[in-house]
Amino acid sequence: MRSAIRIFLAFTVLAVLIIEGLALMRSHSQDLPWAELDLAAPPGRFTAAKIAELGEDAPRCRALLAAAGNQSRPAPSRSEGESCGYEDGTRVSLGIAPSPGGLITSCPVAAALGVWERQVQAEALRLLGTGVSRFVHAGSYSCRRLYNRGDGPFSEHATADAVDILEFELADGRRISLLRDWNGAPADAAFLRAVRDAACPVFSTVLSPDYNEAHRDHLHFDTADRGRAGWRACR
Template sequence: MPRQKRKPGRLRRALTWLVLLALFALLALLAYGWLRQHPEDTPWAPLDLARPIGMFTGRKLVALRGDFPQCRALLDRAGVEHTVLAEHREGAQCGYADGVRFAADDPHISPFVPARLGFACPVAAALALWQWEVVQPAAERHFRMRVIAIEHLGSYNCRRLYGRSSGDFSQHATANAVDISGFRLADGRRVTLVADWKKNGAEAAFLRDVRDGACRVFSTVLSPDYNAAHRDHLHFDQADRGAASWRACR
């Protein structure tokens, strides 16, 4: 009987598939290990304010809008001292039931000027992360010192967008926004949007760094680059636009 021919091609293909499967398993194992060490970069891991800002941190912060107890628990675990504001209602479109205020003497958080600023809890959580992960590192980088106070133009304001008499209400109408106007450094210097945004040098670079970093934790960030109405402040809010287009940074 004639000898049956060998089929080396089939054997090579089988070995190739085995090698590919082994490589895939190794990559999956490495990816799993990396993701366990970086939960901030996974959509399913719970938010932790003690972790660095990751790919999904901003969306998780926005999701806190519907879970006041969880938001407060996150602040507590991160050591952020705060008080709960009394529920406030003003007409059908204005008011809040998730307002908080940072403690004036909390060493973890720079004080806001004027004092006694309150805002919706998801804004507070994002502000805490923004200070730790963006503002203070930027101040050390540009000025070799810390920010000791943050100046603002307010949070809650029962009004429509741009103060118009009709149209959609602003995120300020539910305390879900805050306007930041400047910063005070440890040596007493002030860095403000209205005075320093258009300059060259460390002040302008610092302001752009804190603006860009805010885009990672707030769903909306508007700066003087957006329009003249924001020439003197950075507007931050946690508007929920859905997963497809959750962020606006201008």
């Protein structure tokens, strides 16, 4: 009799653990490597890797953008030799407007920006008491090598898989720039670091003024698929 009770209790505990585990997986699907990417959900452990993989499947990327309500739209492809150009160009359209307008990135970058901007708004309200109306950028596509060197690997900008952000304009008209405010007023500096940190779960590489002198005036985000090589950066 006691053995039967022990077996019953063991199965009961196991059933409860299974049920709780399934509920946890449903509520935190972005933390599961096999779960379908949802650009409308909060980012999880595998979101950046899943977004990077969209570079190999533009139709799927565009379908996920539409499912999440992202208004970014396809742009004409571009080609400049063997190492430069893109086929999944996407004209970025977000609640936080890019300035200047007409920003074209790869589809994964547009997807990552859409996830990231929600956290940007949350951090602005928390730290600055207002929302963000636009971000000032230095563009995405540029047919060049890393650090504009004459040789060596090409930059992720050469395929529009990167974007550089210089400044944020708040809804109340204030402007917060990386160059001026990274070490400026405490709230402004905290905001810039918060939006840098918020980019890390959705972009493969995030570089800021903390990384080196070359990034003293901007945040560099890219969605290069480096997951197989095991290399990512958030600095």
